[in-house]
Amino acid sequence: MSVIAFAKNWNGKFKNSTFELVSYTKALANQLNTNMVVLSIGEVAEEELKLLGNYGADKVLTVSNPQLNTLTSRAYADIVAKAANSVEAEVIVLSDNNSGKAIAPRVSVKLKAGHVAAVQELPLSLDPFVVKKSVFSGKAFGHIQIKSDKKILTIAKNCFGLVANPCDVAIEEFALDIDTNLFKVKIIQEEEQKDKVILSDADIVVSAGRGMRSPENWTPVEELAEVLGAATACSRPVSDEGWRGHEEHVGQTGKVIAPNLYIAAGISGAIQHVAGISRSKCIVAINTDPEAPIFSVADYGIVGDVMDVLPRLTKALRNSKS
Amino acid sequence: MKILVCISNVPDTTTKVKFKEGDSLFDDSGVQWIINPWDELALTRAMELKEDAGNSVNEICVIHVGGASADATLRKALAIGADKAVRIDACPADAYHVAGQIAEYLKENPFDIILSGIESSDYNGSSVGAMIAEFMDYPGISSVTSVNLDDDDIQINRAIPGGKQVLKTEAPFVAVVQKGIATEPRIPSMRGIMMARKKPLEVKPAVELEVLTESIKFELPQEKGACKMIDSESAEQLVELLKNEAKVL
Numbered sequence: 312m313s314v315i316a317f318a319k320n321w322n323g324k325f326k327n328s329t330f331e332l333v334s335y336t337k338a339l340a341n342q343l344n345t346n347m348v349v350l351s352i353g354e355v356a357e358e359e360l361k362l363l364g365n366y367g368a369d370k371v372l373t374v375s376n377p378q379l380n381t382l383t384s385r386a387y388a389d390i391v392a393k394a395a396n397s398v399e400a401e402v403i404v405l406s407d408n409n410s411g412k413a414i415a416p417r418v419s420v421k422l423k424a425g426h427v428a429a430v431q432e433l434p435l436s437l438d439p440f441v442v443k444k445s446v447f448s449g450k451a452f453g454h455i456q457i458k459s460d461k462k463i464l465t466i467a468k469n470c471f472g473l474v475a476n477p478c479d480v481a482i483e484e485f486a487l488d489i490d491t492n493l494f495k496v497k498i499i500q501e502e503e504q505k506d507k508v509i510l511s512d513a514d515i516v517v518s519a520g521r522g523m524r525s526p527e528n529w530t531p532v533e534e535l536a537e538v539l540g541a542a543t544a545c546s547r548p549v550s551d552e553g554w555r556g557h558e559e560h561v562g563q564t565g566k567v568i569a570p571n572l573y574i575a576a577g578i579s580g581a582i583q584h585v586a587g588i589s590r591s592k593c594i595v596a597i598n599t600d601p602e603a604p605i606f607s608v609a610d611y612g613i614v615g616d617v618m619d620v621l622p623r624l625t626k627a628l629r630n631s632k633s
Numbered sequence: 634m635k636i637l638v639c640i641s642n643v644p645d646t647t648t649k650v651k652f653k654e655g656d657s658l659f660d661d662s663g664v665q666w667i668i669n670p671w672d673e674l675a676l677t678r679a680m681e682l683k684e685d686a687g688n689s690v691n692e693i694c695v696i697h698v699g700g701a702s703a704d705a706t707l708r709k710a711l712a713i714g715a716d717k718a719v720r721i722d723a724c725p726a727d728a729y730h731v732a733g734q735i736a737e738y739l740k741e742n743p744f745d746i747i748l749s750g751i752e753s754s755d756y757n758g759s760s761v762g763a764m765i766a767e768f769m770d771y772p773g774i775s776s777v778t779s780v781n782l783d784d785d786d787i788q789i790n791r792a793i794p795g796g797k798q799v800l801k802t803e804a805p806f807v808a809v810v811q812k813g814i815a816t817e818p819r820i821p822s823m824r825g826i827m828m829a830r831k832k833p834l835e836v837k838p839a840v841e842l843e844v845l846t847e848s849i850k851f852e853l854p855q856e857k858g859a860c861k862m863i864d865s866e867s868a869e870q871l872v873e874l875l876k877n878e879a880k881v882l
């Protein structure tokens with residue numbers, strides 16, 4: 312028996328969320344009194360794989376086939392399932408990101424493993440196996456029992472944190488034949504913004520709503536984000552109006568995020584907006600209306616005009632840095 | 634080409650959630666049910682594709698796994714413009730169970746494009762679409778922000794962290810769609826509502842399938858403490874609190 316974590320890489324590099332996944336899975340393995348195996352798919356340099364050892368990985372299986380450098384959910388799911396079988400994994404753990412969401416359900420069907428997405432913490436109990444997840448778009452938590460022998464979880468970002476646990480890593484190539492039939496989806500073009508902080512990875516997010524009044528007014532938002540090293544986000548009407556791109560829309564129908572710090576400028580705090588941000592560690596609200604619902608979910612609030620408060624905040628941060 | 638849109642029937646987004654029977658069940662008394670917002674956008678995109686004469690989309694069917702209480706939601710989907718609705722008569726136990734039922738239907742009734750929303754706003758499982766793809770051994774594409782057909786040539790945009798990909802695939806396939814797939818959901822017209830009454834809503838028996846997971850209890854999140862208000866002139870004080878009290882800077 313064992314537990315296995317699938318460590319996704321991005322152009323050969325892991326992210327903090329990968330190390331959080333390894334930290335979580337190691338703690339789960341300890342809870343179950345068993346060992347952890349980490350699986351990596353695609354080409355990743357040995358030094359990078361060794362970083363997994365900082366968080367408790369002592370065995371890493373790698374499938375370093377260049378054909379697998381970009382995610383193909385069908386092929387990846389096939390490999391995850393085969394690797395899980397080869398180490399007789401009882402629990403399979405992935406990050407709850409785009410790739411985890413694409414792969415875990417497929418592995419669930421392949422292995423008849425009960426699947427719970429966006430788990431919030433270590434299992435509440437092991438027998439029966441019960442995990443906690445956010446339901447009703449952040450309005451409640453559900454305790455979900457997994458009844459099958461094999462189990463597959465994706466874990467929510469920032470649910471566990473990083474736990475240092477230095478280990479010597481044994482890296483092993485996991486040899487298997489790759490079925491070329493599984494590559495029916497062809498990538499014909501790819502664009503990536505290299506200069507911007509990615510919203511789903513960001514520790515700090517500066518978000519703005521209709522209170523900005525016009526798309527020309529975004530400079531103070533961008534300047535604050537820049538001094539904080541933050542990603543920018545927005546409310547739904549702002550992206551629906553085309554003031555900002557769809558990728559910035561957070562909330563029930565946009566992205567669900569859980570940064571350390573979420574700054575909401577000129578956002579009323581509608582229930583559907585809050586659904587996407589309620590797991591943020593700290594929320595700051597800036598709004599002219601002292602009755603705005605955003606203040607009831609915020610930790611710190613300023614009643615004031617965004618066009619005054621944002622530049623002041625940027626200045627105060629610049630001063631505190633120098 | 635035929636498009637199947639998976640529909641989840643969910644509480645209205647403004648619903649205050651409550652639980653009953655020792656917090657073991659969702660209390661649906663007084664709840665307004667709606668088409669899951671992403672599924673509604675998926676249906677809207679399907680309609681746009683059918684209306685475009687440049688491709689051969691000729692049928693849009695919506696499918697739901699659930700009890701008769703969802704029929705009103707399915708009628709709404711018909712009023713928006715679906716040609717046909719299918720309800721698999723089963724209590725939707727978990728994503729595996731729902732996807733398995735839809736896959737059984739697909740085996741008898743093949744479709745070219747299967748659209749599913751990224752998640753349903755009740756259990757937020759985000760897995761039905763990808764599970765259907767696996768049950769059927771079809772390609773599945775996640776994070777889809779647009780589906781375009783050019784003479785039945787299929788081109789898909791997909792969001793990746795910080796960017797996008799343009800993909801080509803062959804039918805049949807499953808697309809798990811999110812924000813961007815359509816801008817505004819369609820609202821049923823008076824004529825649509827009249828026509829919907831005459832459109833077929835088929836009820837099919839469920840197949841025997843294992844249930845792998847079960848919700849056993851719910852809890853509400855802890856109330857947040859009071860918001861600390863800071864004077865709008867005192868940005869320095871906020872910076873200080875974020876650094877030393879909240880410790881997030």
Ligand SMILES: Cc1cc2nc3c(=O)[nH]c(=O)nc-3n(C[C@H](O)[C@H](O)[C@H](O)COP(=O)(O)OP(=O)(O)OC[C@H]3O[C@@H](n4cnc5c(N)ncnc54)[C@H](O)[C@@H]3O)c2cc1C
Nearest residue numbers: 520521522546547562563564577578579583584599616617
């Ligand atoms: C099915 C459904 C799904 C939805 N999903 C989402 C979602 O995912 N995300 C989302 O965000 N919304 C969502 N919404 C919309 C949501 O209900 C709100 O309409 C939306 O969040 C409001 O956006 P806003 O706060 O930017 O605008 P408003 O509600 O217009 O609020 C603007 C705020 O700015 C303040 N303001 C005005 N001027 C200033 C100023 N100069 N300085 C400071 N403050 C100022 C005002 O006091 C007000 O509080 C959804 C709605 C539905 C029905």
